[in-house]
Amino acid sequence: MEKTDRTFVDAWIEKLLDRAYGASQRQKRIKVLVNPFGGTGTAQKLYTRDIEPIFAAARCEIDVERTKHSGHAVELTAEKLDTDLFDVIACCSGDGVAHEVFNGLAKKKDAARALTKIAVVQLPCGSGNAMSLNLNGTDSPSLAALAVVKGLRTPLDLISITQGDRRTLSFLSQAVGIVAESDLATEHLRWMGSARFTYGFLTRLIGKTLYPADIALKVEIDTKPAIRQAYSQESSKPPPTHDSRPIPSHTAGLPELKYGTVNDPLPESWTLVPHDTLGNFYAGNMSYMSPDANFFPASLPLDGCLDLIRIDGSIPRMTAIQSLLAIEKGTFFDMPHVDYTKISAYRIIPKNQAHGYISIDGERVPFEPFQAEVHRGLGTVLSRSGHLYEAKGVC
Numbered sequence: 337m338e339k340t341d342r343t344f345v346d347a348w349i350e351k352l353l354d355r356a357y358g359a360s361q362r363q364k365r366i367k368v369l370v371n372p373f374g375g376t377g378t379a380q381k382l383y384t385r386d387i388e389p390i391f392a393a394a395r396c397e398i399d400v401e402r403t404k405h406s407g408h409a410v411e412l413t414a415e416k417l418d419t420d421l422f423d424v425i426a427c428c429s430g431d432g433v434a435h436e437v438f439n440g441l442a443k444k445k446d447a448a449r450a451l452t453k454i455a456v457v458q459l460p461c462g463s464g465n466a467m468s469l470n471l472n473g474t475d476s477p478s479l480a481a482l483a484v485v486k487g488l489r490t491p492l493d494l495i496s497i498t499q500g501d502r503r504t505l506s507f508l509s510q511a512v513g514i515v516a517e518s519d520l521a522t523e524h525l526r527w528m529g530s531a532r533f534t535y536g537f538l539t540r541l542i543g544k545t546l547y548p549a550d551i552a553l554k555v556e557i558d559t560k561p562a563i564r565q566a567y568s569q570e571s572s573k574p575p576p577t578h579d580s581r582p583i584p585s586h587t588a589g590l591p592e593l594k595y596g597t598v599n600d601p602l603p604e605s606w607t608l609v610p611h612d613t614l615g616n617f618y619a620g621n622m623s624y625m626s627p628d629a630n631f632f633p634a635s636l637p638l639d640g641c642l643d644l645i646r647i648d649g650s651i652p653r654m655t656a657i658q659s660l661l662a663i664e665k666g667t668f669f670d671m672p673h674v675d676y677t678k679i680s681a682y683r684i685i686p687k688n689q690a691h692g693y694i695s696i697d698g699e700r701v702p703f704e705p706f707q708a709e710v711h712r713g714l715g716t717v718l719s720r721s722g723h724l725y726e727a728k729g730v731c
């Protein structure tokens with residue numbers, strides 16, 4: 337080939353790649369964690385058949401490891417992972433392994449640096465794939481792989497949860513009451529597939545189950561019109577062209593807790609309010625919790641807030657059932673009995689119940705009081721838009 341032809345071809349290829357990738361990093365270095373027991377146990381097959389060829393075609397550098405037991409992804413990322421060698425950790429799993437990876441990175445001495453440098457992504461191979469639905473816009477493994485190849489670095493708020501003497505990070509949701517119970521107490525009905533959650537939810541709605549608790553909130557936006565406005569403002573911005581956060585130093589660990597832990601006296605400006613007839617307490621950091629459930633349509637990756645839904649458990653059964661249907665129809669946010677606020681911290685103390693269910697990112701934790709505090713942009717993910725979730729918002 338003549339030199340001038342070569343120059344022409346190179347320029348054409350560069351232009352094509354530029355159009356394909358835009359601001360996204362090319363040839364990402366990806367540590368892949370496969371949970372062979374995620375979902376129906378097909379993660380390895382899905383990875384080999386649907387994901388790996390796409391990474392290979394995009395000339396990504398790939399290093400694959402299987403998780404061997406529960407908690408293994410925490411160990412792998414906390415102890416062994418060199419954060420200078422990778423750009424992305426991709427979890428071929430459900431949301432559980434992603435939760436472990438955030439918590440593994442959080443255990444590192446340079447946690448703040450690790451959580452900023454490394455983008456955590458999900459390749460949907462589990463039974464709960466909310467992270468991929470929100471950031472890749474799909475629960476198809478191959479489409480998610482393509483979204484990761486072309487994904488933009490996106491800062492993500494993470495939440496410290498203190499319970500007992502433990503501090504963990506949550507990236508997705510916290511539920512006390514009906515949502516937690518409908519998911520965690522129906523494990524024996526796994527044969528029903530995704531209908532088990534609906535079944536669990538309906539039986540408790542019909543039984544008018546109550547989950548009394550005392551709750552203190554640090555409210556940031558407390559009316560639906562103001563929440564709608566905040567969402568509109570962010571969604572009308574042009575997508576960011578790059579991640580402008582500085583990389584924290586090698587000595588920067590997790591941020592201090594502004595409001596202390598659940599064992600400290602309640603911050604002075606907070607008030608514990610009894611919720612004696614509470615039906616649902618659900619705090620979300622992403623929009624979709626499952627393919628048909630856009631529970632938190634106003635949530636944003638980087639607003640320093642959790643979206644909190646509270647619903648009184650003593651409302652008429654018909655209204656409660658209508659709210660379940662409204663989630664799918666996208667009319668849930670505007671229902672008058674759905675209390676929707678944006679908060680940056682809270683404490684919840686369940687009461688008058690010997691046993692119960694609390695879910696953090698879909699995993700069961702002890703039925704004890706806990707406190708939560710949002711850290712703005714502490715974590716990093718990849719997304720298609722760079723600043724929004726893939727959900728119909730509340731504009």
Ligand SMILES: Nc1ncnc2c1ncn2[C@@H]1O[C@H](COP(=O)(O)OP(=O)(O)OP(=O)(O)O)[C@@H](O)[C@H]1O
Binds near residue numbers: 374407431436463464
């Ligand atoms: N090799 C393994 N053996 C047993 N458990 C594992 C293994 N690897 C990972 N795990 C655990 O499996 C749990 C669930 O994983 P994941 O979220 O990937 O799948 P899932 O199918 O969506 O989950 P769930 O079973 O909660 O619905 C994680 O908490 C993780 O600790």
